[in-house]
Amino acid sequence: MALTGLDIFKLLPKTNCKKCGMPTCLAFAMQLAQKRAKLDACPFVSDEAKQTLDAAAAPPMRLIKFGQGEHQVQVGQETVLFRHEEKFHNPAAVAAVVSDSLTGDALLARIKAVNGLQFERVGLHLGVNAVALKNDSGDPKLFRDAASALKQHSKLAVILYSDSADAIQGALEELTGACPLIASATQSTIEAMAGLAKTHKCPLAVKADSLEALAELTEKAAALGAEDLVLSLDGLSVKERLYTWTKARALALKKGCRALGYPTLSLVDQGDDTRQLADAASLLCKYGNIVAVDSVEPAVYLALLTVVTNIYTDPQKPIQVEAKLYEIGEPDETSPVLFTTNFSLTYYTVESDVEASRIPAYILVVDTEGTSVLTAYSGDKLNEECVKAAIDKFEVESKVKHRKMIIPGYVAVMSGKLEEATGWEVLVGPRESSMLPKYLQEVWSK
Amino acid sequence: MPIPELVQTHAGSVSRVTLGATKEQGGTRTHTVTIGGAASVVYGGLPEKAGDRPLIAMDVLDTRPDDWPESLSQSFDDVMDSPGKWAAKCVECGADLICLVFDGIHPDKGDKTAADAVAATREVLGAVGVPLILWGCENADKDNQVMPKVSEAAKGENCLIGIVEQDNYKAITAVALADGHNLITGAPLDINIGKQVNILVTDMGFPAERIVTYQSTGALGYGIEYAYSIGERQRLAALSGDKMMAMPAICNVGFEAWRAKEAKLADAPGWGDVAARGPMWEATTAICLLQAGADIIRLRHPKSVAIVKNFIDEIW
Numbered sequence: 162m163a164l165t166g167l168d169i170f171k172l173l174p175k176t177n178c179k180k181c182g183m184p185t186c187l188a189f190a191m192q193l194a195q196k197r198a199k200l201d202a203c204p205f206v207s208d209e210a211k212q213t214l215d216a217a218a219a220p221p222m223r224l225i226k227f228g229q230g231e232h233q234v235q236v237g238q239e240t241v242l243f244r245h246e247e248k249f250h251n252p253a254a255v256a257a258v259v260s261d262s263l264t265g266d267a268l269l270a271r272i273k274a275v276n277g278l279q280f281e282r283v284g285l286h287l288g289v290n291a292v293a294l295k296n297d298s299g300d301p302k303l304f305r306d307a308a309s310a311l312k313q314h315s316k317l318a319v320i321l322y323s324d325s326a327d328a329i330q331g332a333l334e335e336l337t338g339a340c341p342l343i344a345s346a347t348q349s350t351i352e353a354m355a356g357l358a359k360t361h362k363c364p365l366a367v368k369a370d371s372l373e374a375l376a377e378l379t380e381k382a383a384a385l386g387a388e389d390l391v392l393s394l395d396g397l398s399v400k401e402r403l404y405t406w407t408k409a410r411a412l413a414l415k416k417g418c419r420a421l422g423y424p425t426l427s428l429v430d431q432g433d434d435t436r437q438l439a440d441a442a443s444l445l446c447k448y449g450n451i452v453a454v455d456s457v458e459p460a461v462y463l464a465l466l467t468v469v470t471n472i473y474t475d476p477q478k479p480i481q482v483e484a485k486l487y488e489i490g491e492p493d494e495t496s497p498v499l500f501t502t503n504f505s506l507t508y509y510t511v512e513s514d515v516e517a518s519r520i521p522a523y524i525l526v527v528d529t530e531g532t533s534v535l536t537a538y539s540g541d542k543l544n545e546e547c548v549k550a551a552i553d554k555f556e557v558e559s560k561v562k563h564r565k566m567i568i569p570g571y572v573a574v575m576s577g578k579l580e581e582a583t584g585w586e587v588l589v590g591p592r593e594s595s596m597l598p599k600y601l602q603e604v605w606s607k
Numbered sequence: 608m609p610i611p612e613l614v615q616t617h618a619g620s621v622s623r624v625t626l627g628a629t630k631e632q633g634g635t636r637t638h639t640v641t642i643g644g645a646a647s648v649v650y651g652g653l654p655e656k657a658g659d660r661p662l663i664a665m666d667v668l669d670t671r672p673d674d675w676p677e678s679l680s681q682s683f684d685d686v687m688d689s690p691g692k693w694a695a696k697c698v699e700c701g702a703d704l705i706c707l708v709f710d711g712i713h714p715d716k717g718d719k720t721a722a723d724a725v726a727a728t729r730e731v732l733g734a735v736g737v738p739l740i741l742w743g744c745e746n747a748d749k750d751n752q753v754m755p756k757v758s759e760a761a762k763g764e765n766c767l768i769g770i771v772e773q774d775n776y777k778a779i780t781a782v783a784l785a786d787g788h789n790l791i792t793g794a795p796l797d798i799n800i801g802k803q804v805n806i807l808v809t810d811m812g813f814p815a816e817r818i819v820t821y822q823s824t825g826a827l828g829y830g831i832e833y834a835y836s837i838g839e840r841q842r843l844a845a846l847s848g849d850k851m852m853a854m855p856a857i858c859n860v861g862f863e864a865w866r867a868k869e870a871k872l873a874d875a876p877g878w879g880d881v882a883a884r885g886p887m888w889e890a891t892t893a894i895c896l897l898q899a900g901a902d903i904i905r906l907r908h909p910k911s912v913a914i915v916k917n918f919i920d921e922i923w
């Protein structure tokens with residue numbers, strides 16, 4: 162929580178000695194509040210004041226990293242409750258559960274299935290972010306063997322799920338350098354687990370059934386030297402977890418509650434794939450930073466990873482596609498040409514509707530700085546000049562014999578000028594992209 | 608360890624809208640339903656203040672659709688020529704409401720007449736006891752021509768009818784008022800226009816407590832984040848006491864989700880079987896929008912209805 166100039170002033174010596182270069186302590190405090198001065202400039206501040214100010218400057222939610230290299234997961238350091246207030250910063254991680262009750266080929270098959278949860282959609286690559294290795298067997302030896310198999314067969318970041326410090330220790334020895342997330346320490350194992358986290362330089366999840374108990378555990382862990390922490394709830398229903406995480410986020414961000422200023426971990430393993438999908442999707446929205454799901458059904462992950470992509474999109478920065486001439490199907494020199502804007506949502510909607518028509522076509526994407534057709538037109542980012550420039554730049558005239566351009570129905574008004582500027586005949590398409598299949602099949606094909 | 612108190616005091620809450628009318632109330636519905644009433648952001652207060660349970664409306668079209676993917680249409684293949692039978696099947700699947708969509712009156716999608724639309728309305732009213740939503744074809748001229756007749760045919764049933772928009776609201780608002788229905792105000796993912804159209808219809812004398820807003824919907828992967836943030840902003844505005852933003856919200860999930868490749872593409876190696884994937888895509892879209900405060904969700908596939916209902920049972 163940022164302190165105001167007055168808050169800071171109360172912590173200063175109030176002697177107005179001018180050593181900091183400011184005429185008064187108050188003036189110095191104001192500069193500090195605006196981050197235009199450094200506290201070191203005052204030689205007389207007390208240690209207590211220093212601590213308070215340092216704490217206030219730290220982000221309200223800690224950034225936690227686990228895993229290695231390009232598969233490292235980074236979550237936390239969120240600053241808002243609602244994405245429109247600013248944005249969500251570090252996309253939540255989706256993990257797939259691997260149980261150590263599997264051994265041999267069955268274990269390998271599960272690990273391979275998890276590794277295979279990779280998708281290409283709308284020009285983006287999406288993949289599962291982590292493996293949650295669960296000590297269902299209760300046997301430290303089996304847990305260690307499974308960790309060793311993971312190390313060999315997967316590059317994904319690992320979450321070690323066990324209540325036994327012995328089991329965690331064995332697995333950590335197999336995973337040296339992999340920096341797994343240890344999950345989880347409880348009231349009775351906090352000393353041992355915090356010790357392991359410290360020795361192996363890994364983040365640690367702490368687990369309890371209430372925010373009060375969690376706050377106590379994080380304070381304890383921090384005092385024991387384990388400061389990279391994650392919150393986890395034990396034995397609560399999905400409903401209770403959604404309410405509790407929402408409260409934790411608000412307390413950390415709005416009330417400056419440091420003891421709860423950590424990302425969250427949720428395990429979703431009740432019911433079938435559809436129930437887990439529903440529970441996990443809701444937790445990814447409110448306010449899960451790491452959500453582990455006990456399934457390897459691709460459709461579940463395709464949906465969950467898309468939820469994360471969407472919810473963590475920066476509301477201020479529309480996603481754009483590259484401006485160029487896209488080929489849908491295998492168009493030839495008689496195929497229709499349509500143009501649209503480079504706002505990714507607009508493009509992919511048009512693309513999907515053109516595909517649905519089953520008529521091969523060219524889509525000319527005009528750079529409108531990522532705005533939709535109407536917004537671009539009213540902001541003069543879409544006009545006959547830029548369409549003409551795109552036709553030339555992407556050599557559309559060498560691709561088709563005809564000179565007919567299908568334009569979005571919403572910008573029918575630009576027909577005349579566009580015909581003048583390009584010499585092409587303009588065909589006004591439908592206003593709604595969803596009418597494109599019908600339009601292409603009925604109007605174009607005639 | 609003691610943690611700080613979070614005291615939430617809000618000046619306002621989401622208004623409550625009751626749909627349907629029983630025999631005693633001048634209609635023929637077997638029961639009524641109520642939505643809205645939330646007095647906090649989603650999960651941001653006491654569960655008792657979360658308002659009424661969100662409801663599921665299943666889409667029934669007045670014409671057999673020719674553009675539904677097979678994995679969706681096969682559930683209704685035997686009833687799609689009869690809106691009444693289709694609606695009855697939806698109620699068996701757990702629909703809280705039937706959303707009768709007059710796609711077929713659209714000039715480009717069949718150009719059916721007002722008489723056809725009235726017949727479909729009567730058929731559905733006769734076939735099911737749940738309250739009805741009557742949703743036009745979103746062609747302003749045709750809706751203005753047909754929806755007043757539909758409204759009249761359902762007079763006394765306390766339906767939810769729409770949608771009216773900023774530049775076309777007068778005709779349908781007037782008949783909804785005359786026939787005692789509730790109204791859906793629509794806006795194209797623009798919260799200011801959403802508020803403006805509420806002001807316009809209330810200026811015509813339409814009671815704010817009988818309005819449900821439709822801020823447009825984006826599917827998962829196709830702009831859901833816009834609808835999500837508008838939903839959250841709308842709830843915050845309602846809590847701040849803004850009466851023109853305090854209406855419950857409806858989302859058109861079925862139509863949007865089933866346009867997505869991820870829902871309908873059968874041949875998609877590595878994406879999982881389309882029979883399960885389609886309903887999952889639709890249900891996930893719905894569940895995300897529930898996190899943002901939606902009160903009525905329009906759905907299409909019986910399996911997604913089951914997934915979303917199970918989730919609602921868990922949470923509300």
Ligand code: SF4
Nearest residue numbers: 177178179181186203
């Ligand atoms: S140096 Fe410290 S005590 Fe002296 S005026 Fe500056 S802030 Fe005040």
